[in-house]
Amino acid sequence: xxxxxxxxxxxxxxxxxxxxxxxxxxxxxxxxxxxxxxxxxxxxxxxxxxxxxxxxxxxxxxxxxxxxxxxxxxxxxxxxxxxxxxxxxxxxxxxxxxxxxxxxxxxxxxxxxxxxxxxxxxxxxxxxxxxxxxxxxxxxxxxxxxxxxxxxxxxxxxxxxxxxxxxxxxxxxxxxxxxxxxxxxxxxxxxxxxxxxxxxxxxxxxxxxxxxxxxxxxxxxxxxxxxxxxxxxxxxxxxxxxxxxxxxxxxxxxxxxxxxxxxxxxxxxxxxxxxxxxxxxxxxxxxxxxxxxxxxxxxxxxxxxxxxxxxxxxxxxxxxxxxxxxxxxxxxxxxxxxxxxxxxxxxxxxxxxxxxxxxxxxxxxxxxxxxxxxxxxxxxxxxxxxxxxxxxxxxxxxxxxxxxxxxxxxxxxxxxxxxxxxxxxxxxxxxxxxxxxxxxxxxxxxxxxxxxxxx
Amino acid sequence: xxxxxxxxxxxxxxxxxxxxxxxxxxxxxxxxxxxxxxxxxxxxxxxxxxxxxxxxxxxxxxxxxxxxxxxxxxxxxxxxxxxxxxxxxxxxxxxxxxxxxxxxxxxxxxxxxxxxxxxxxxxxxxxxxxxxxxxxxxxxxxxxxxxxxxxxxxxxxxxxxxxxxxxxxxxxxxxxxxxxxxxxxxxxxxxxxx
Numbered sequence: 001x002x003x004x005x006x007x008x009x010x011x012x013x014x015x016x017x018x019x020x021x022x023x024x025x026x027x028x029x030x031x032x033x034x035x036x037x038x039x040x041x042x043x044x045x046x047x048x049x050x051x052x053x054x055x056x057x058x059x060x061x062x063x064x065x066x067x068x069x070x071x072x073x074x075x076x077x078x079x080x081x082x083x084x085x086x087x088x089x090x091x092x093x094x095x096x097x098x099x100x101x102x103x104x105x106x107x108x109x110x111x112x113x114x115x116x117x118x119x120x121x122x123x124x125x126x127x128x129x130x131x132x133x134x135x136x137x138x139x140x141x142x143x144x145x146x147x148x149x150x151x152x153x154x155x156x157x158x159x160x161x162x163x164x165x166x167x168x169x170x171x172x173x174x175x176x177x178x179x180x181x182x183x184x185x186x187x188x189x190x191x192x193x194x195x196x197x198x199x200x201x202x203x204x205x206x207x208x209x210x211x212x213x214x215x216x217x218x219x220x221x222x223x224x225x226x227x228x229x230x231x232x233x234x235x236x237x238x239x240x241x242x243x244x245x246x247x248x249x250x251x252x253x254x255x256x257x258x259x260x261x262x263x264x265x266x267x268x269x270x271x272x273x274x275x276x277x278x279x280x281x282x283x284x285x286x287x288x289x290x291x292x293x294x295x296x297x298x299x300x301x302x303x304x305x306x307x308x309x310x311x312x313x314x315x316x317x318x319x320x321x322x323x324x325x326x327x328x329x330x331x332x333x334x335x336x337x338x339x340x341x342x343x344x345x346x347x348x349x350x351x352x353x354x355x356x357x358x359x360x361x362x363x364x365x366x367x368x369x370x371x372x373x374x375x376x377x378x379x380x381x382x383x384x385x386x387x388x389x390x391x392x393x394x395x396x397x398x399x400x401x402x403x404x405x406x407x408x409x410x411x412x413x414x415x416x417x418x419x420x421x422x423x424x425x426x427x428x429x430x431x432x433x434x435x436x437x438x439x440x441x442x443x444x445x446x447x448x449x450x451x452x453x454x455x
Numbered sequence: 456x457x458x459x460x461x462x463x464x465x466x467x468x469x470x471x472x473x474x475x476x477x478x479x480x481x482x483x484x485x486x487x488x489x490x491x492x493x494x495x496x497x498x499x500x501x502x503x504x505x506x507x508x509x510x511x512x513x514x515x516x517x518x519x520x521x522x523x524x525x526x527x528x529x530x531x532x533x534x535x536x537x538x539x540x541x542x543x544x545x546x547x548x549x550x551x552x553x554x555x556x557x558x559x560x561x562x563x564x565x566x567x568x569x570x571x572x573x574x575x576x577x578x579x580x581x582x583x584x585x586x587x588x589x590x591x592x593x594x595x596x597x598x599x600x601x602x603x604x605x606x607x608x609x610x611x612x613x614x615x616x617x618x619x620x621x622x623x624x625x626x627x628x629x630x631x632x633x634x635x636x637x638x639x640x641x642x643x644x645x646x647x648x649x
Contacts, residue, residue, distance in 0.1 A: 192525065200568075200608060216496065222607035244494065244607060245541045265496075270495055292496065 013112060021119065042066035042082055042091075046074075057082075064090035064105075068098050076103020077129070084109055089117035089138075107134060107156055114138035114175065118145060131155045133439040135171035136192060139179040139201075147174060147182065152189045172197040173214065184209060186428055194219040195236070198226065206231060216241040217255070220248065228253060237261040239285070241268045248275040258285040259308070265290045266307065269316075282307060288329070291316040291338075301416065304329060312373070313338040313406060320407075321345065325415045334373035335406035347412040356411050367407035371395040478511045480538035482549035485517060494523035495567055503547050503572065504565050508539035521557075522569025525603055541573035544583065548575060557598060558590040561606040568605040571598075575620040 041081045047057050051070040059079030065088035067168040069075070076082075083109030084090035091105065093116070096261045099117065105128060107115035109138040114135035116125060120142055127149040130136045136152035139145050152173040173189035175197045176182055176413075182204045189195035195211030197219045198204050205227040211217035220226050222244040224272045233239035239255030242248055255266035266282035274397035282288035288307040289299070292314040302324045304310040310329035313319075314336055321343040331350055337339070345361060347363075353362035372395055375382045375450070385391040485507075489503050492498040493516040506524045508516045512535070518524040521541060528536070539552040555573045559582050563570040573578040577592070584590035595600065 200606075222605075237476065237498070242495070243497070244605075262489050263496070290496075 017202075021161075023424075026096045046072065062103075064088070064107075065092065066090070067092045067094060069094045071095055071097045072251060073099040073100075073101070074103070075101045078102075080104065081106060083107075084115060084132075087113075089114045091116045093123050093142075094120055096121045097123070102128065104129040106133065106155065108131040109134045110170075112171075114171070118142045118179075120208040121145075124148075124149060126416070130173075131423045133170060133172060133372060135175050136173040136189070138172075139182065140174075140177050142179045143181055145179060146326070147184045147187060149186045149190075149414040150174075151185065152192060152195075155193045172219075173211070179203070181334040183207075189214060194241075195233075197221075198223045202226075219243075220245050224247070232256075233258065233266075235260060235334045237264055238268050239266045239282075241270075241271040242272050242275075243268075245271070245275065246273045248272065249278075250275065250280060251278045252280065254281040254445075255285060256281070256283045261286075268292075269294045269297070276300075277302065281305070288313050290314075291319070295319060299324060303327075304332075313341065316340060323412075323416050326350075327415070331372075334370065335368045336370045336373050337406050338375065338406055343406060343408040344410050345412055346408050347394070347415040347418045348408065349415075351408070351411045351413055353413055359364070360413050361410040362413055364411075365407045365409055366411045367405045369395050369399070369402075370405060371398050401406060467474070475604060480571045482507060482540040483515055488603075491607050492517065492519040492523050494518060494522075496528045497566065500566070501547075502541050503544045506539070506541045506552075506573075508537045509537045511537045520565050520567035521571045522567050522603055522605065523567070523574065524597075543575040544572045544575070545579055552574045555593045555595060557593040557595070558583055559585070559593055559601065560590045560602075563587075569603060569605060570606055571601075576584075605609075 013014070026451040027260060027323060040060070042064055043066045044054055045062075046066055046068055049072055051072070054073040054075060056074040057074065057080035060081075062080065062082045063070045063085065064082055065085035066082075068091065069267065075206055082090050082103055082105045084105070087107070087109070090107045091095070093100070098120065105115040106383055107113065107130075110133070114127070114133060114137060115130045115132040118125070120145050123139070123142055124146045125137060125261070126146070130150060130152045131154070132152070133155045134262040137147060137150065143339045152172065171191060172194040173192040173196060174184060174187060175194075177199045179201045180203055184196055184204065185207045187196070187209045189209070190211065190213045192214045194216045195214040195218060196206055196209060198206075201223055203225040207227065208217075208220055208230045210232045212234040214236050216238045218228055218240040218244045219235040219263065226241075226242075226244050226245060226248045228240060228248065228250045231240070232252045232253070235258050236258050237260075239258050240250065240253065242250065250267065258264040258266050264286040266285035266288045267277070267280070267290070269277070269289070269291045272291075273296055276295045277297060277299045278290070279301045283303070284306040285307045288304040288308045289302070289311040289364045291312065294316045295318045298320045300322050302450070304326050306323060306328045306329045310326050310332040312334045317337045319341045321341060322345050324346045327349045328348065328349065328369060332350055348366055351366040352364060353364065354364050354410070355361065356363050372386070372391060456622045475640065485499050485501040485505050487498060491497060497519050499517045499519045504520055505517065506521050507515055508524060508527070509515045515597050516527060516529065534620055541552050542549055546566065550573070555575060556577045556579075557571050557573050559571045561570050563572060565583050572583070574583065580592055584592060
């Protein structure tokens with residue numbers, strides 16, 4: 001059963017009349033692709049609907065491809081599944097203001113085709129589940145889209161112990177091209193090529209999304225004024241890849257465990273200018289923050305924890321780098337050809353610090369020696385000499401031009417307030433460890449005491 | 456008879472020695488798991504946009520876009536390059552850059568938006584232009600005078616049309632949906648046996 005209703009009080013102010021059309025919908029299991037054959041055609045439902053109305057899809061299977069070329073809302077009830085059609089996107093939106101919500105879309109097309117393709121402005125896509133072997137949701141020349149609470153993942157998750165292989169990453173999860181002022185919020189994307197991909201799409205707001213097991217979590221190419229706030233990225237090749245961007249705001253994100261690829265990074269900034277990167281957490285990545293050809297950015301109050309390389313600067317000048325916390329990174333920082341960066345008041349747990357005047361900052365500067373980074377860059381095999389005594393000796397020897405090195409003029413003596421990633425919980429852990437230790441001690445003492453008495 | 460055998464052996468030996476003399480450069484395959492562009496640090500996809508060059512001391516650099524290879528040459532010069540390769544758009548065969556034909560148009564989507572695709576011969580390049588309806592045919596020599604401008608503005612800077620089926624937009628919707636903006640013509644690409 002499908003119900004067709006008039007949408008109330010939207011757009012042209014249509015008055016809500018109720019229109020019911022009984023439709024035969026097969027009750028085949030929505031999980032099976034073969035069900036598509038006996039499914040009702042979505043296109044005929046759309047053709048029958050009046051502009052400005054809402055189509056409610058009851059549980060069951062519906063077959064695409066369907067083109068929406070008038071103002072419509074399509075809402076799926078629990079268990080409503082739309083299957084993609086041959087050689088086309090399952091749903092193509094060609095009219096402005098269309099709303100899609102609630103249903104599941106399954107598309108088994110190639111990597112060039114999206115499950116939901118939007119080609120018109122002001123689209124709303126809310127709480128859909130998109131299963132696609134190609135692209136998930138694509139927007140082309142579609143401004144002011146609202147994409148909220150959707151889940152996107154690939155149809156094939158074969159191989160790999162955890163159900164993923166890099167080979168199955170075919171298309172991007174949410175893919176914008178030339179589509180401005182989009183809001184992408186609270187979506188979950190996994191196993192795709194790029195989780196959220198923005199190209200030439202300005203002023204997008206990407207907020208509170210979760211992307212994991214994809215190639216690049218969030219990937220921006222030539223976008224201005226992008227907001228990346230409060231997102232989470234795990235086990236991607238790179239958490240966020242920001243390239244050719246001006247005036248981006250990257251704050252309060254957490255990028256963890258990007259470490260499985262030889263080129264993994266938490267955040268990569270390439271050709272990024274005048275942007276703000278603040279209060280993010282980079283934990284357990286191969287490289288926490290990688291910057292190349294990026295100038296006049298402000299990096300403040302980020303937590304860089306337990307990465308192999310904390311931050312890496314390459315040809316990046318005149319950046320402001322303050323109040324960041326570096327804890328337990330194997331290499332805290334590498335900088336080559338990066339003059340004029342202003343590093344100050346960061347906390348480096350490996351820095352030799354001395355505070356004579358008690359102002360909380362060290363009187364010793366903390367310099368980043370580029371020797372090892374440069375050597376490895378020229379000959380990658382030299383990575384073998386990581387922390388080899390000879391390499392340490394040579395690094396100490398080549399200190400010519402050290403006025404061109406990046407250095408922290410006044411490192412913090414203690415991590416900034418609230419920093420440290422789980423420092424609060426470690427107190428609790430310490431108490432527990434203490435209790436266990438005490439119990440063991442008691443046990444040992446009693447064994448010795450009673451054992452000694454017996455013999 | 457014996458003379459002929461000696462002569463034959465001599466020719467063989469000489470040709471082997473001659474073969475050893477010149478340094479031979481060969482294009483190496485792309486490994487998507489580990490290859491990143493030497494310039495822009497993005498993953499190099501094993502697609503028609505990938506390029507590579509080998510220096511005279513035997514180091515190979517791979518690029519995800521012809522424009523990135525050009526960028527490398529601007530930075531490092533061309534004196535030390537042994538050979539540089541591009542790929543045929545249709546069958547992804549590696550071809551020496553100097554022997555390839557190129558098509559440029561700002562609307563062609565390539566990984567770093569340089570908008571240049573390469574072909575093994577002039578004929579297939581012309582066929583591509585005919586199919587797309589846009590594009591400027593270039594030789595390797597023409598490339599040296601090329602502006603290498605990246606199309607970072609999309610359609611915003613160009614004439615704007617709200618008809619989704621109109622011109623390049625329609626073509627984008629159907630075709631150019633790959634990863635970081637690859638592909639001008641989806642069909643051609645699919646025929647290439649991806």
